[in-house]
Amino acid sequence: MEVKQWTTLELVEFLNSYNRVFKENEAEALKYKELYVKAFNELNKRSPLLAMVY
Template identity: 60%
Template sequence: MNLVKDWTTLELVEFLTSYNRVLKKDKNKAQQYRYLYIFAHAELSNRQPLIALIY
């Protein structure tokens, strides 16, 4: 997904962190962003594999 390729590494980390917080509170809302999470995590894995292990 080209959208997440334009994000900085910090933006990717912030999105993944916020997604994990929403997942704990509202699983229905988190389900809407599941595909974006997958693409963001894959992009972070390419850029910073050690940081991606946290998520």
């Protein structure tokens, strides 16, 4: 999946969702760990201050 095409809002929404799922079901969240890292890195490039929240 190409996260570079996502809007900044979509990146933030995904990261929020991932963190919520991780708290509830870590095993389920780990399936999406690679996507989380890609989304975080893309957000960090676009908006480092916003990425600090995650």
